[in-house]
Amino acid sequence: MSPSLSPGRAKAPNGRIAYVNGRYIPHARASVHIEDRGYQFADAVYEACEVRDGAIIDLTRHLDRLDRSLAALRISRPMSRPALVFIVREVVRRNLVHDGSVYLQVGRGVARRDHPFPSAPVAPSIVITAKHTDRATSERLASAGIGVITLADNRWGRVDIKTVGLLANVLAKQAAREAGAREAWFVDAGGFVTEGGSSNAWIVTADGKLVTRPDSAAILSGITRRGVFDVAKVAGLTVELRPFTVAEAKAAREAFVTSATSIVLPVVAIDGNPVGNGHPGSIALELRLRFHDVAEATLVVN
Numbered sequence: 050m051s052p053s054l055s056p057g058r059a060k061a062p063n064g065r066i067a068y069v070n071g072r073y074i075p076h077a078r079a080s081v082h083i084e085d086r087g088y089q090f091a092d093a094v095y096e097a098c099e100v101r102d103g104a105i106i107d108l109t110r111h112l113d114r115l116d117r118s119l120a121a122l123r124i125s126r127p128m129s130r131p132a133l134v135f136i137v138r139e140v141v142r143r144n145l146v147h148d149g150s151v152y153l154q155v156g157r158g159v160a161r162r163d164h165p166f167p168s169a170p171v172a173p174s175i176v177i178t179a180k181h182t183d184r185a186t187s188e189r190l191a192s193a194g195i196g197v198i199t200l201a202d203n204r205w206g207r208v209d210i211k212t213v214g215l216l217a218n219v220l221a222k223q224a225a226r227e228a229g230a231r232e233a234w235f236v237d238a239g240g241f242v243t244e245g246g247s248s249n250a251w252i253v254t255a256d257g258k259l260v261t262r263p264d265s266a267a268i269l270s271g272i273t274r275r276g277v278f279d280v281a282k283v284a285g286l287t288v289e290l291r292p293f294t295v296a297e298a299k300a301a302r303e304a305f306v307t308s309a310t311s312i313v314l315p316v317v318a319i320d321g322n323p324v325g326n327g328h329p330g331s332i333a334l335e336l337r338l339r340f341h342d343v344a345e346a347t348l349v350v351n
């Protein structure tokens with residue numbers, strides 16, 4: 050009998066399963082080679098998609114972005130699109146994830162340590178994992194709203210490529226945690242917010258316009274950000290693509306962040322200063338509510 054996806058089931062009966070370089074392996078025993086270039090040089094890219102109600106959200110856009118990241122680094126695609134879709138769904142299915150996320154990482158592969166690309170072609174490495182998250186906990190977080198801190202953007206110049214080189218993001222998010230906040234907003238040399246440690250940054254102006262930074266090498270072009278453009282269109286909201294300063298954000302009517310694992314999260318404080326009335330904004334909550342009406346959903350089990 051094939052395992053079914055039920056909302057109450059948090060765990061696969063035989064424990065978590067990971068897909069590693071062609072095999073489904075018990076999560077606890079899953080590993081990669083010590084000379085995997087992803088491990089040694091962060092020479093790898095990744096995607097993380099939301100799983101909701103037994104469906105993978107915006108999988109096509111995530112896999113399109115994966116292709117762009119791979120092309121930017123000249124890493125070859127590990128397999129065809131249909132094969133990849135099959136395995137991503139299979140990992141979610143085998144882990145009985147009804148609500149949660151699926152993570153995939155593709156690296157240049159294993160080779161004797163040397164900075165330039167391996168001269169003899171090597172097969173790209175691929176790892177896929179899935180995990181369960183509790184919807185009620187996410188909803189509680191959204192109804193409370195989150196605090197963000199701001200700090201100087203000290204990342205490399207190509208953060209539009211979704212690489213696993215996330216040390217600056219790790220340190221920023223740890224600084225946020227130590228300050229009692231949930232997210233850190235990076236700020237460029239001109240005083241403009243680039244994006245969050247693991248999310249895109251938005252504000253809502255006094256007249257109800259959504260503002261987020263335009264695509265460039267300074268931000269990751271978020272799939273959820275794209276989805277919010279779609280929702281805004283349906284809802285008749287105007288999106289202004291321009292950078293905003295920390296001062297403008299602090300004085301904004303609302304602020305929020307977007308990411309595949311958090312969808313839309315209202316920001317209620319920036320560096321300890323309340324945004325608006327200090328409660329989640331109604332536009333952010335509306336966008337969150339309507340997001341899945343518009344997003345693509347790929348069922349894991351047909």
Ligand code: PMP
Binds near residue numbers: 245248307309
């Ligand atoms: N920026 C950064 C740095 C991120 O890590 C993420 C999350 N992957 C995002 C933005 C949001 O992107 P997405 O909506 O595709 O999750």
